[in-house]
Amino acid sequence: MTLAYVGIGSNLEDPRAHILRAFDELARLPETTLTARSSLYRTAPVGHAAQPHFINAVAALDTRLSAQALLAELQGVEASHGRQRSFPNAPRTLDLDVLLYGAAQIDQPGLTVPHPRMHERAFVLAPLVELAPKLEIPGIGPASARLAQCAAQDVERIA
Numbered sequence: 001m002t003l004a005y006v007g008i009g010s011n012l013e014d015p016r017a018h019i020l021r022a023f024d025e026l027a028r029l030p031e032t033t034l035t036a037r038s039s040l041y042r043t044a045p046v047g048h049a050a051q052p053h054f055i056n057a058v059a060a061l062d063t064r065l066s067a068q069a070l071l072a073e074l075q076g077v078e079a080s081h082g083r084q085r086s087f088p089n090a091p092r093t094l095d096l097d098v099l100l101y102g103a104a105q106i107d108q109p110g111l112t113v114p115h116p117r118m119h120e121r122a123f124v125l126a127p128l129v130e131l132a133p134k135l136e137i138p139g140i141g142p143a144s145a146r147l148a149q150c151a152a153q154d155v156e157r158i159a
């Protein structure tokens with residue numbers, strides 16, 4: 001079994017409902033157990049500002065799927081939420097990213113782990129550190145230290 005962390009984001013069509021449904025769908029993935037769900041976080045959009053705010057969260061999974069198979073399953077869940085890919089950082093009904101896959105460092109076409117931008121995004125680091133305060137990001141260092149460097153980013157934990 002490998003402990004993997006999945007980043008979850010949505011900013012269209014009742015984002016909170018998409019995130020809560022995504023947790024349930026992650027719990028039903030093959031060869032996988034959902035072991036933790038973070039709180040939900042409200043986030044200002046990054047990159048393309050003229051769009052609704054995001055809701056973000058992180059899930060912890062124990063899985064026997066390979067990282068590639070896990071990503072394929074996540075893309076299937078995104079598609080079932082009507083995810084359209086239009087332009088980078090566009091609004092989305094559901095975005096599921098493989099943040100970490102155990103201690104693996106993967107650099108393949110279509111799959112980079114740790115997720116290449118996770119260590120500079122408070123909306124990833126805040127829910128991740130909530131679940132795993134002592135987590136080390138392979139090749140980067142303690143997640144909590146990176147979160148401390150993101151203090152200027154607008155992320156609010158919601159009930």
Ligand code: ADP
Pocket residue numbers: 071085088089095096097098099109110111112113114115116
């Ligand atoms: P983003 O999440 O960066 O806003 P997308 O969700 O549209 O963008 O993903 C773009 C591509 O990123 C996908 O086709 C996928 O193959 C690739 N990708 C590379 N590494 C990862 C990862 N760790 N998790 C999710 N997608 C990844």
Ligand code: MG
Pocket residue numbers: 095096097
């Ligand atoms: Mg993505």
